Amino acid sequence: MDLLIKNGLVYHQGAFHHTSITISGDKIVAMGCEEKQEGFEEIDASGKYVMPGFIDIHTHGAVGVDINHAAGTDILKVSRFFASQGTTGWFASIVTDTEENTLRAIQSICETMDHPEPGAELLGIHLEGPFLSQEYKGAMAGDLLRKADWPLLQKYQQAAGGRIRYITVSPEVDGVPGLIKEACRLGIVVAIGHSGADYETAMACIHHGARCATHIFNAMKGLHHHAPAISGAVLESDIYCEAICDGRHLHPAIVRLLLKAKGADRVVAVTDSIMAAGLSDGRYVLGANAIEVINGDARLVSDGTRAGSTLTMIQALRNLKAFTGKPLEDLIPLLTINPARLLGLEQRKGTIDPGKDADLVILDEDLTVETTLVGGRIAYAKDSMA
Structure with missing residues (x-):
């Protein structure tokens, strides 16, 4: 799955930044590109925290x-x-x-x-x-x-x-x-x-x-x-x-x-x-x-x-x-x-960086889990559980 997570408050290098994350397959491939890309699904993370x-x-x-x-x-x-x-x-x-x-x-x-x-x-x-x-x-x-x-x-x-x-x-x-x-x-x-x-x-x-x-x-x-x-x-x-x-x-x-x-x-x-x-x-x-x-x-x-x-x-x-x-x-x-x-996994996991596994969690302002992605795939979505 190819995804673009837009408008989130993304945790990167020890701080939160208003930016986007581009995911291709199971990897994070870029940060900061807001343009809609052909064939990419979008997740609007407006007002949400995006963390590893x-x-x-x-x-x-x-x-x-x-x-x-x-x-x-x-x-x-x-x-x-x-x-x-x-x-x-x-x-x-x-x-x-x-x-x-x-x-x-x-x-x-x-x-x-x-x-x-x-x-x-x-x-x-x-x-x-x-x-x-x-x-x-x-x-x-x-x-x-x-x-x-x-x-x-x-x-x-x-x-x-x-x-x-x-x-x-x-x-x-x-x-x-x-x-x-x-x-x-x-x-x-x-x-x-x-x-x-x-x-x-x-x-x-x-x-x-x-x-x-x-x-x-x-x-x-x-x-x-x-x-x-x-x-x-x-x-x-x-x-x-x-x-x-x-x-x-x-x-x-x-x-x-x-x-x-x-x-x-x-x-x-x-x-x-x-x-x-x-x-x-x-x-x-x-x-x-x-x-x-x-x-x-x-x-x-x-x-x-x-x-x-x-x-x-x-x-x-x-x-x-x-x-x-x-x-x-x-x-x-x-x-x-x-x-x-x-555990020796830092080359693949633990931060949001290009090349890392697309393992992400999106939280609302009350720290409730909205969406969890594992290897670029949605493993949990709060809306789908309602």
Whole structure:
């Protein structure tokens, strides 16, 4: 499809500009050309924001679909829902599970990637575990956590055809520092989290190649002035931090403090959403665990531990605006170019520039998603859903 998006307030190079975007096929080919072109459809974006599509690197599902249990058709349902929330690309996060169930989930994700349909693009796999700390397991199944196992990770990556792009590990778990080096060589971006590691151990893993912290401050030993721990190492270093900006996982003041400490170029907004996202309160699952959602807050039935979220990316943007009071142009990178850079996608995604994938979201002044384009195709249009 060839498209001309006209009269929009387009986010480009850190600021908004009244301009147009020309799309041919799945790519942005030009900016600023307002003339009608033969054979091009037009979208009038007058009075609307036009931004790069959001990229969610940490989500376990939505609309009744749990990634650990999902078939390919289920995953496509998640992609369509995410497109309605402004997300154009996402990584399917598999929580710690049995080897059999993990391999089955990997297969379903890969089959979906091999046969894409309209919706947010499934970009790869995130393994959250199983090489995680028992003490800081959060909503993970403790009996399935294990020490670092390089042959197992190789087995998973072989089954995935190289599509495991991201993994969360705990620095203090036996064998993890060495695993980080090997994972990096395998092309996997490593995040540290679910951890009570001391400062020195965490910093050593950062030096070994860890590039991000999973859901900062959650399932993680806190900062103390005598013992900075993993939180202190993450804040002092220049690695990225995932942030769940739902108002539950992080107090708004902590979000503001995080942005001051890390800078807006090192924070990545994620949802960590579970199958309850987009649905009402009730009983759900997250991998091997039973979950209850009350007032949108997801917790383990067993002990009340918070277990993922019901957040969406567009709500994360609205929350960031409310929490910080910052202009939109300062916050958009957290949902776009930052995750793209972290996962090595910045040549194709994350900004609006000629040559980039035509992954765009059009929002009204109230930050409601009007239209989402993925690869130059309309994946969601509010008007068509009325």
